[in-house]
Amino acid sequence: MWLKDSSIGRKLVMSISGLALVFFLLFHGAMNVALVFSEEAYNWICEFLGANWYALVGTLGLAGLVVLHFVYALYLTVQNRLARGKDRYAVTAKREGVEWESENMLVLGFVVIGFLVLHMANFWFKMQFTEIMHILGAHDFSVSEFAPTDGAGLVKALFTTPIWGQVYCVLYLVWLVALWFHLRHGIWSALHTMGFNNLKWMKRVKCIGTLGATLVVGLFAVVVFYYLGYGIGELCAQAPAVVEAVEVIETVPVVDSVEVVVDTVQTVVL
Amino acid sequence: MDQHIDIKVKVWRQAGPKAEGHFETYELKHIFQGASFLEMIDILNEQLISEHKDPIAFDHDCREGICGMCSMYVNGHPHGPDSAITTCQLHMRKFKNGETITIEPWRSRAFPVIKDLMVDREAYDKIMQAGGFVSVNTGGIPDANAIPIPKADADEAMDAASCIGCGACAAACKNGSAMLFVSAKVSQLALLPQGKVEAAARAKAMVAKMDELGFGNCTNTGACAAECPKEVSLANIARLNREFLCAKLKD
Ligand code: HEM
Ligand code: SF4
Ligand code: FES
Numbered sequence: 402m403w404l405k406d407s408s409i410g411r412k413l414v415m416s417i418s419g420l421a422l423v424f425f426l427l428f429h430g431a432m433n434v435a436l437v438f439s440e441e442a443y444n445w446i447c448e449f450l451g452a453n454w455y456a457l458v459g460t461l462g463l464a465g466l467v468v469l470h471f472v473y474a475l476y477l478t479v480q481n482r483l484a485r486g487k488d489r490y491a492v493t494a495k496r497e498g499v500e501w502e503s504e505n506m507l508v509l510g511f512v513v514i515g516f517l518v519l520h521m522a523n524f525w526f527k528m529q530f531t532e533i534m535h536i537l538g539a540h541d542f543s544v545s546e547f548a549p550t551d552g553a554g555l556v557k558a559l560f561t562t563p564i565w566g567q568v569y570c571v572l573y574l575v576w577l578v579a580l581w582f583h584l585r586h587g588i589w590s591a592l593h594t595m596g597f598n599n600l601k602w603m604k605r606v607k608c609i610g611t612l613g614a615t616l617v618v619g620l621f622a623v624v625v626f627y628y629l630g631y632g633i634g635e636l637c638a639q640a641p642a643v644v645e646a647v648e649v650i651e652t653v654p655v656v657d658s659v660e661v662v663v664d665t666v667q668t669v670v671l
Numbered sequence: 672m673d674q675h676i677d678i679k680v681k682v683w684r685q686a687g688p689k690a691e692g693h694f695e696t697y698e699l700k701h702i703f704q705g706a707s708f709l710e711m712i713d714i715l716n717e718q719l720i721s722e723h724k725d726p727i728a729f730d731h732d733c734r735e736g737i738c739g740m741c742s743m744y745v746n747g748h749p750h751g752p753d754s755a756i757t758t759c760q761l762h763m764r765k766f767k768n769g770e771t772i773t774i775e776p777w778r779s780r781a782f783p784v785i786k787d788l789m790v791d792r793e794a795y796d797k798i799m800q801a802g803g804f805v806s807v808n809t810g811g812i813p814d815a816n817a818i819p820i821p822k823a824d825a826d827e828a829m830d831a832a833s834c835i836g837c838g839a840c841a842a843a844c845k846n847g848s849a850m851l852f853v854s855a856k857v858s859q860l861a862l863l864p865q866g867k868v869e870a871a872a873r874a875k876a877m878v879a880k881m882d883e884l885g886f887g888n889c890t891n892t893g894a895c896a897a898e899c900p901k902e903v904s905l906a907n908i909a910r911l912n913r914e915f916l917c918a919k920l921k922d
Binding site: 412413477481483484487488491494499586 | 681692694744746747748752754773775778779780781782783827843845846847848850878879881882885886887888889890891892893894896897898904905906908909910911912913914915916917919
């Protein structure tokens with residue numbers, strides 16, 4: 402099968418699976434932006450998708466794409482390492498025109514998939530998975546105080562709870578930065594692999610890559626920044642309590658973990 | 672102004688294909704900066720011979736940038752730190768007094784070391800033999816203008832044809848991919864009417880040979896084009912992908 406046995410075939414699988422994921426992210430991101438405007442609208446979408454058959458088929462398809470992309474990424478990387486031979490260069494120099502992200506796609510991919518797992522635990526598990534359990538008969542299955550269709554409540558709770566909410570915002574932003582770099586190379590590289598490029602279009606295709614990456618990441622980032630601002634606003638409103646919390650922390654002789662700080666702040670503030 | 676400089680040269684020494692290699696450092700005094708890089712190695716070799724040591728084996732032929740033999744990885748760059756030239760066109764004025772210059776052979780599974788800096792680049796010849804030509808039934812020489820070719824196509828084919836098969840692309844690539852070379856060879860023919868006839872079969876045969884010989888999968892990092900002494904463009908790789916994918920989809 403040439404999609405497995407030829408290098409360009411393997412690259413085609415990488416690029417098509419990658420681009421399909423990009424389109425999914427665009428869709429997902431556009432959906433999220435609804436949150437900024439109206440929580441009801443977002444919850445309506447959550448209800449509409451929920452665990453309907455088309456949402457389930459879509460989810461399975463996506464899982465398949467991620468697995469395919471991931472397995473091919475490992476396969477390609479192993480082959481490429483072998484192709485370099487057993488001796489490494491003692492000196493390697495930086496080359497003009499070679500983007501950093503293009504040489505670190507696997508690492509960026511690992512960061513993306515690591516956060517993906519966290520993200521699934523944060524949301525998918527509490528929404529679609531819970532609904533699936535309900536359909537399967539486990540009616541009192543629940544892992545969250547929010548109803549599976551109250552996506553907005555869940556998001557708000559995760560991102561605006563004092564301190565942990567802000568920690569999550571920053572974590573999600575790190576994820577988005579990694580994704581931006583992965584896509585900045587990924588999108589143009591995929592188009593190039595599929596043959597959609599030539600001398601004249603070279604600059605344009607790279608520009609499409611950067612714009613695409615920025616659009617996808619921007620859609621998600623808007624929501625995170627919105628809640629980060631919201632959360633910090635809440636914190637400031639409780640500033641006197643925070644000052645008190647800081648005083649309490651200062652009395653702790655050795656603050657040896659973030660947990661201690663967060664717990665103290667939470668108990669005082671809430 | 673060119674001066675005389677004292678340098679240290681750290682060279683990869685490997686007795687044979689199966690032997691373990693290692694670096695050896697030599698001191699060279701009073702090297703004229705107007706000398707070419709290969710002349711510097713010639714001087715070093717004379718010094719080694721006078722000390723009854725084994726001279727450094729390295730490939731070279733034309734010494735004017737057209738044969739592609741002088742494969743050397745100098746200070747982390749194939750063909751040295753200057754751009755758009757081969758090692759034989761590199762001059763000592765690119766180096767400073769007191770500098771240590773590291774010279775390594777191409778390191779790629781498909782280019783095994785023969786001795787010291789000399790590698791076996793036959794893999795590229797095998798890819799050419801797989802389809803890098805136009806099959807012709809010889810007859811009279813046709814008139815040069817009998818087949819009209821757009822200027823833009825002729826120029827692009829000419830630029831692709833400037834590839835000298837030196838191997839710097841695969842040597843520079845973190846994936847050990849030969850795509851820039853193969854794409855240049857496919858493009859120079861696919862762009863012209865004479866080569867178009869066999870374009871699909873050629874792309875398939877050359878890519879199959881390239882994969883068989885153990886070159887890696889291209890991830891479009893662009894290190895090849897950045898290091899190519901002939902500045903062959905990455906756009907050729909898109910053309911090769913296109914030719915190959917269209918050929919496969921037609922099967
Ligand atoms: C949901 C997230 C992801 C999206 C949207 C995505 C998208 C893409 C795209 C569009 C490409 C370009 C394909 C090509 O050049 O032919 C690509 C390549 C790649 N991806 Fe991903 N990817 C994602 C996740 C991952 C993950 C989890 C990994 C695994 C560790 C990974 C590793 C790679 C590697 C190694 C490449 C090849 C580098 C290259 O072709 O230049 N990606 N990705
Ligand atoms: S494409 Fe450039 S680097 Fe590669 S073999 Fe040809 S001339 Fe050398
Ligand atoms: S010796 Fe011929 S290109 Fe350098």
